[in-house]
Amino acid sequence: MKYVDEYRDQELARTVAAAIAAEVDHGRSYHFMEFCGGHTHAIFRYGVQDLMPENVHFVHGPGCPVCVLPVSRLDDAVELAERHGVILCTYGDMMRVPDTKQRNLIRAKADGADVRMVYSTLDALRIARENPDRQVVFFAIGFETTTPPTAAALKAAEAEGLKNFSVFCNHVLTPPAISHILQSPEVRDLGIVKIDGFLGPSHVSSVIGSRPYEFFAEEFQKPIVIAGFEPLDVMQSVLMLIRQVNEGRHEVENEYIRVVTEEGNFKAQALVSEVFELRKSFAWRGLGIIPKSALRVRDAYADFDAEKRFELSVKASREAKSCECPSILRGVKKPTDCKLFATVCTPQNPIGSCMVSPEGACAAYWTYGRFREQQPSKLEPAE
């Protein structure tokens, strides 16, 4: 496949792996947090860890939009579908996330709710046009990457005068989350989470650019490399991070130059800014309440805000007992440190959000990496 296979080439991977091996200082270890679930997925999907020296470690961060959504917001989504009788449109990953009662949208659908999986906001708009007598709500989640399409859908709905379309906005922002992790006592004071640098989320930076990360590199003295999602991107970015660490630098470097610029996509930024504004605070799963870390629909578009249209009340989150997702999302614990991992919590029966999304750390461990730490008791029974 042109422009894809090149980034998965085994010979090139060996070359980069050799360069990494030649540059690592064997007297120390390197811990790099990949913030984005796309990187977690790529690392496991392609076995990138196998090509790393033993002293280079990946710390899996919170950057899976499904994983960081608090249970209370899912409760609201189920309520929208069941109690308000709307057509709830959602991206595929959200269908399996358990709510407070360990139900999910697949279950709600089976029980009669009208939940429809969509591939884009355009599908949700189409469904609204085709069902003028029904209220259609788009369950919007995601980081800066998926926010512009939601903004575009809202604007299109307004321009068309669609009276039956609204957005349940759960878009969150990356920089406040990174800042929150770096300021957490586990990282800053206690050293429980060792982070020597970040693989920066490239799709986010394709919208906001690389510049917003310069503050973190300077303030927290951690190198950040904006890394593409192909395995060779990840490997090349690790090499760049190792060089920075070895040289005592802490800069924002851009490995994903084929897409990301310093300034990002002005048009997308303007679109988002026109439709959304900052929430004062937002509860993240695993990270708690983070000020100014999420977006809400501006008053000018209030008619298309599902929270207002259906008077949703934000409830407190109740996480599943014993689930270590909160610690895993902050890099404090690994999936295998969780008592539920691979015992009661599997992709077939996810208890925590990290096991639901393929981009979640637990799902990636289970799906692609469990042979590394396989124990007989953790195997699923044969079907």
Added chain:
Amino acid sequence: MTVANPRLAADTARVRGSVDMTHGAGGRAMAELIRDIFHKHLANQYLAQGNDGALLGNVSGRLVMAADSHVISPLFFPGGDIGALSVHGTVNDVAMMGARPLWLSASFILEEGFSLAELEKIVVSMALAARQAGVPVVTGDTKVVEKGKGDGVFISTTGIGVLSEATDIAGSNARPGDAIIASGTMGDHGIAILSKRENLDFETEILSDTQPLNDLVAAMLAAVPGIRVLRDPTRGGLSATLNEIAHQSKVGMVIKERAVPVKPEVAAACELLGLDPLNVANEGKVIAICAAHDAATLLASMRTHPKGHDAAIIGEVVADEHALVTTHTRLGGMRVVDWIAGEQLPRIC
């Protein structure tokens, strides 16, 4: 299947345009439907017997039976339709036992309001598929459900085949050291269906691989009678099939990602949707496991057959009490090849 009465008036079912409750009520309308659509296209000596069941006669050898139900949306897709699929699915299930499929039954559940013209297209396609496979539909049944209680048409088929005494094929037969062979490209059917179901406009039309495999399997068994395992990687794709066999045989498997044949357009569609081609369904491919010393012979026999010219050895069976299926990734690492949890869902970004 109740036989049509030739003396019935000629106001055929097709004139009425769509299925209604009378088509399942056992009266004249049903008889006309059977005569004008099912018997007309599926005609053979067994249906012509006109009894409640088909008298099949004597068979020499062990009998194999397989059942399959077909529920698919859309009913017509690039490269096939539910009619052809319902024949291929059951013919292949019988063939995967190493048996020679002999006869099929077909049961239809029709939804009130379903177009009779569409039904006829489905039955025509089914008849063609049965002729091509050399396996007649010898008996059947029709029921009608009220509008809203079905999805147009559901088809259940059952196949009966005969197995030679020498053949021993089962999911529990894989042994460490055996070779794993795929007959062709993976994921074509699933992506063909998805491309239409989700209104995704790909530049290249991807066709389903739905086809009967009994002829290919016969050629394979002629070349290597000692084939240990045969299975068609349908729902859940290659990964589900390998995991099933690994658990049945209590062995592990190691495949090479680069050796698994995948069409570039299927790989591209999977990239776009965030799907893994190893998890995507096939309807015209077989996975074979044989002793390592038979692998070259089996592969050669498959490649000389038109339905197996893309065949490839994709990995080997290994000893592993955990029954894990792993792959060497194209990058040079290792990972587990897991069966998917529920439906494969596209990633968000």
